[in-house]
Amino acid sequence: MNVLALLRFRKADILRRAVNLLPILFAAILLVFAENSAIEAYRTFQRIEASNASEAIRAGRDIGDQAKLVEMSRRKLGNRLILGFTADDANDMRAALAGLLATIDNARPAFILPADAALISQIDSIAELAAGLETAFAGVHPDDTTILNALDGDLRRLSEKFRLLQENMSEQGTRYIALQGETLAASYSAMLKLSIAMVGAIASMLALLVLNRRATWQANYRADHDVTTGVLNRRAFERWIEGIHFDPHTSKAVMVFDLDNFKEVNDELGHMAGDHVLKAFVANLVASFGQDALVVRWGGDEFVAVVSTDGLVEAGAVTLLRASFARLQTAVRFGDTDIEVRCSGGAAVWPTDSRDFHEVLQLADLALYKAKSRGKSRLQFYDTDILNERHKVLALRERLRAALRDGELSLHWQPQVDVTRGYVPSAEALIRWTDRETGRMIPPGEFIPAAEASDLIIEIDNFVIEEAVRTAARWATLWQYPPIVAVNVSAAHFQRREFVGQVRDILRRHNLGPDRLELEITEGVILGDNIEVTRNLKGLEALGVHIALDDFGTGYSNIAYLAQLKPDRLKIDQAFIAALSGNPQMESLVSAIIGIGRAIDCEVVAEGVETVEQLDLVQRLGCCLVQGYYFAKPMPDDDFQAWREANYPDAAVSVTHLRRLGDRLARAGEAL
Secondary structure, X not given: OOHHHHHHHHHHHHHHHHHHHHHHHHHHHHHXXXXXXXXXXXXXXXXXXXXXXXXXXXXXXXXXXXXXXXXXXXXXHHHHHHHOOOHHHHHHHHHHHHHHHHHHHHHHHXXXXXXXXXXXXXXXXXXXXXXXXXXXXXXXXXXXXXXXXXXXXXXXXXXXXXXXXXXXXXXXXXXXXXXXXXXHXXXXXXXXXXXXXXXXXXXXXXHHHHHHHHHHHXXXXXXXXXXXXXXXXXXXXXXXXXXXXXXXXXXXXXXXXXXXXXXXXXXXXXHHHHHHHHHHHHHHHHHHHOOOOEXXXXXXXXXXXXXXXXXXXHHHXXXXXXXXXXXXXXXXXXXXXXXXXXXXXXXXXXOOOOOOHHHHHHHHXXXXXXXXXXXXOOEEEXXXXXXXXXXXXXXXXXXXXXXXXXXXXXXXXXXXXXXXXXXXXXXXXXXXXXXXXXXXXXXXXXXXXXXXXXXXXXXXXXXXXXXXXXHHHHHHHHOOXXXXXXXXXXXXXXXXXXXXXXXXHHHHHOOOOHHHEEEXXXXXXXXXXOHHHHHHHHHHHHHOXXXXXXXXXXXXXXXXXXXXXXXXXXXXXXXXXXXXXOOHHHHHHHHHHHHXXXXXXXXXXXXXXXXXXXXXXXXXXXXXXXXXXXXXOOEOHHHHHHHHHHHOOHHHHHHHHHHHHHHHHHHHHHHX
8 A cells, every 4th residue: 555545544544533523522512511501500599599589578578567567556656645645555566666676587587688788787777776666665654745755756767767678678679579580591591501402412322322333333344344355254254154054955166266376466566456456356256156156355365256056957057157267367457557367266066075164165275276286277176086186195295294304305416517628516406205114215296296385395495405515515525626516496485585594504504605505496486576586586696605597498588587687507408408309499499598598608507418419419509517317317425426436536627627727817818
C-alpha cells in the first residue's frame, strides 16, 4: 500500500470513528444538559420553598384580623368615654391587644425575605405600641378620663399604623404572588428541559445501540471475509464445515486452486498489481462456477471452491468442471500491462472420495500438488494413485531425514578436466545415499525431488556444502594444487537471507579460502529476478566465492541478465553434448554457447562427455573444460584421490601452472 492510499485509508478510518462517536458525544451533551436542568429545577423549588409566600400572606391576614378586633375595641372605648368606662372594658381592650401581640409573635417567622424588612419594622413598631397600651390599660382607672383620652389617641395612632401596614402588606402580597408565578414558571421550564434531555438521551442511546450492532456486524463480516477479494476466509470456511449438515444423497466437488507464478507478479509489478489479479481471479471464479458456488480464500494465492454436482453423473461433472476451469485461464489489464492469469487446480468429490469433508479438502490439495508437478495450469482430479504416491513421498522424506541424521549420506566426486593443459582444476560434489538396511544406493533422482518439496532440501544443502568444504580443506593438506570443489545449491537456499552468512561461517570453520569453493545454480534461480537471490549473488561475489551457471541452455536464457551476473563458469547441459554427433545445428548451438562464455569472459564446461568422438567435437568447438564418464564416473573421496594421483599428479599440475604463468606473461608482453 503506497503512502497516498495509506493516508486515504487513515482519513476514512478517522471519519468512520468520528461518526461512530457522534451519538456518544450527543448523549453526553444531553446528559449534561439534563443534569443542569435538574439542578435548575431543584434550585427553583428551593426558591419556592424559601420564599414562604403563602405563610407570609396568611400571617399578614391574621395580623389584619387582630387589628380589626383592636379597632372595634377602640371604637367601643370611644363610646364608653361618653357613657362611662368600666373595668370590663379595660380587660376587653387588654385581651384584644394581647391577641394582637400573640399574632405578631406567631407571624414573625413568615417574613424571611430581604424585602420583608420594612414590614417587620412596622410590625415591631405596632408590637411595641400595643405592648405599651396593654400595660397602660392594666393600670388605668375607669374614672381617669385624661389617661383614657390619651390612650384613645394612642389607639388611633395604632390604627394608623395598621392602615399603613395593611397597604404595605397588600403590595408585598402582590410581589409574593408574582414570585410564586415566576418560580412556578421556572420550575415548569426546568422540568420541560429535563424531559427533553431525557428523551434525547434515550434516543441517542438507541441510536448508539443501533450503530454498535451495525459495527458488530461489520466486525464479524470483516472477521469472516477476506479484505482484498471479499470472499470467505479460512476461519469462516472452517466454521462452515463444522456447522453444515450434509445430505448424504447430495454430491459436492471441492476444488483447490493456486495461481501460477503469482509471486513474480508481486515482485515485478508490485502488490497493487497482485491485489488486482486476485480480485479479477475471484470474479472469474464466481462467474465460472456460478453464484451458488462457495468461494474461499484459503491463504496467499490459494482459493477453495465448493460446487454442487447433484444430478450429474461422474463423467458429466468432470466435463463441466474442466470447462469451467478452462475459463479461469485468462488475462487482466493493470495500467498499461496485460497480466496472464494462470492457475492450477486439484479436485475431490464428497462423499465419493471420502465422507469426511476435511479429508476431501486434503485430497483436493494432494491433487493440486500433483497438477503443479505435472506442469501447472491444469486441473487434476483425485484418485487413489495420488494418495499412494503421496504416502511414498512422505515415507521417503522421513527415511531421508533419518539418513541425514544417521550419516547415510555421502559425497562422490566427478572431476572436471582441462584437456588442453592436462590437469583437474575442479571437482563436482554429488550427493549419494546408501541405505544401510538394504545396502542399495538410492539415486538422487529419487530423493532430491522429495526433499525439494519441503525444507529438508535446506538441510541437505547445508550438509553438502559443509562436507565439500571439509574435503577441500583436507585436499589442501595433501596436494600443492588441489582442485576447486563445485557444489549444486537449490533455488530455495538462494532465496534465504542468511545464506551468504552461512557460507562464510562454514569457510571460516574449516579455514578454507572462498576462492576454493564454487556454487552451481540453474537458470531458474535467476529468472525470477528475486531480491534475495540478487542480494545473495552479490554477497557471494563480494565474499570471493565462484559462481557457475549449471545446465545452461535448457531454460529461458536471459543473455542481458547473464552479462550482468558474470558467472565464473557456464556448464553446457549434457543433453546438448549427447546430440552433437552428426547434428550440425546442435554443433552451431554449442558453439554459440561457447562464444557467449568468451564474450562475458567466463570458462565453459561441457558436461556428459562419454566418448572420444564427443571429446573431439567439443575440443574442436573451442571448449577445453570437460566433465563426463569418458574421464571418470562420480567416486568416493578415497577413489578420487587415487584417480588423481594416477592420472594428474602434482608434478604434472606444476608444469601446467608454469605454462599458464608463461602464457599470461606472454599476453602481457604483447599488450605492451
